[in-house]
Amino acid sequence: GQVLDQDFHLERVLAWPQSSLQLGQVSGLALDTNSNLVIFHRGDHHWGEDSFNSQARYQQRSLGPIQQSTILVVDPAKGNILKASGRNMFYLPHGITIDKENNYWVTDVALHQVLKVSSDGRDRTLLALGEAFTPGSDITHFCQPTDVAVDTGTGNIFVSDGYCNARILKFSPDGKYLSQWGAGSSDRRRRIPFQIPHSLVFLPERQEVCVADRENGRIQCFITETGEFVKEIKKEEFGGKVFAITFSPAGGGLIFAVNGASAYRSVPLSGFVINYSTKEILDTFSPEKKEFKMPHDIVATRDGSVFVGDAGSKSVFKFTTEKSHRSV
Numbered sequence: 001g002q003v004l005d006q007d008f009h010l011e012r013v014l015a016w017p018q019s020s021l022q023l024g025q026v027s028g029l030a031l032d033t034n035s036n037l038v039i040f041h042r043g044d045h046h047w048g049e050d051s052f053n054s055q056a057r058y059q060q061r062s063l064g065p066i067q068q069s070t071i072l073v074v075d076p077a078k079g080n081i082l083k084a085s086g087r088n089m090f091y092l093p094h095g096i097t098i099d100k101e102n103n104y105w106v107t108d109v110a111l112h113q114v115l116k117v118s119s120d121g122r123d124r125t126l127l128a129l130g131e132a133f134t135p136g137s138d139i140t141h142f143c144q145p146t147d148v149a150v151d152t153g154t155g156n157i158f159v160s161d162g163y164c165n166a167r168i169l170k171f172s173p174d175g176k177y178l179s180q181w182g183a184g185s186s187d188r189r190r191r192i193p194f195q196i197p198h199s200l201v202f203l204p205e206r207q208e209v210c211v212a213d214r215e216n217g218r219i220q221c222f223i224t225e226t227g228e229f230v231k232e233i234k235k236e237e238f239g240g241k242v243f244a245i246t247f248s249p250a251g252g253g254l255i256f257a258v259n260g261a262s263a264y265r266s267v268p269l270s271g272f273v274i275n276y277s278t279k280e281i282l283d284t285f286s287p288e289k290k291e292f293k294m295p296h297d298i299v300a301t302r303d304g305s306v307f308v309g310d311a312g313s314k315s316v317f318k319f320t321t322e323k324s325h326r327s328v
């Protein structure tokens with residue numbers, strides 16, 4: 001990992017991608033087992049004010065599934081497309097996570113489902129959790145589930161559920177319900193409930209799962225074994241909304257996050273690099289020239305690159321700490 005000296009600063013790589021990726025609303029990013037970037041996007045579908053009715057039922061089923069390839073495997077160095085899949089399967093893609101066998105775990109907020117999909121280009125659905133197009137809040141229904149985290153040690157999966165629920169559920173690798181915490185569970189510890197648990201990340205060294213509790217503008221971390229609360233990171237600099245988080249073991253453990261626009265506080269849309277242990281913000285970054293519109297997911301590679309997927313500008317930004325201007 002890179003040396004984290006005090007002038008650690010992420011700058012946008014302007015020449016990335018080298019050619020346009022023709023993306024729709026970018027909802028999710030992940031890194032696969034070959035360290036390629038995987039982009040989950042909505043093609044010609046949009047999540048707008050009229051996409052759902054007041055019972056959280058998707059209103060555009062008649063459009064059919066997205067025809068474009070919604071899952072793009074992209075070379076992190078140049079940005080060229082290596083593989084494209086995920087056609088005719090999804091309605092409103094949201095989160096994507098990749099497990100040790102290189103399977104894709106995705107959520108679709110219109111389907112209200114979590115799907116485990118093969119990455120061999122045949123798009124085989126290996127597991128489906130939730131009932132298609134049927135919102136609910138029991139252990140076999142989600143309501144606009146947002147993301148998945150995979151515990152690489154046990155293979156257990158965590159689901160952040162969701163826009164119209166406020167909980168995290170835990171399942172075995174083959175989809176057996178194990179437990180849940182947050183609203184709807186027998187959670188006796190009276191804590192402020194989640195408000196759109198929007199993004200999850202697993203911390204391997206610590207056996208913790210952290211959630212971007214979006215509308216509470218905070219990050220909370222829990223013991224994967226018990227769901228026990230460990231810590232909260234809430235910063236004025238976030239401006240009230242945290243849309244996505246990811247983790248890198250570099251520098252003793254770093255949390256990367258992106259914030260979101262809030263109605264009453266005009267804060268700049270930025271990425272943040274936070275020291276997990278001290279909760280100190282080490283860097284704040286954003287693309288010059290082209291602003292973030294709705295930064296929606298973030299991943300960090302082992303070589304120190306950071307990618308941000310933006311659902312508003314339908315693009316992916318790459319950042320590195322290479323001192324492009326530094327004289328050798």
Ligand SMILES: O=C(N[C@@H](O)C(=O)O)c1ccccc1
Nearest residue numbers: 025027047048049094296311
């Ligand atoms: O947050 C929203 N969308 C993004 O997170 C997303 O596109 O995933 C949203 C909420 C209500 C209506 C319309 C959009």
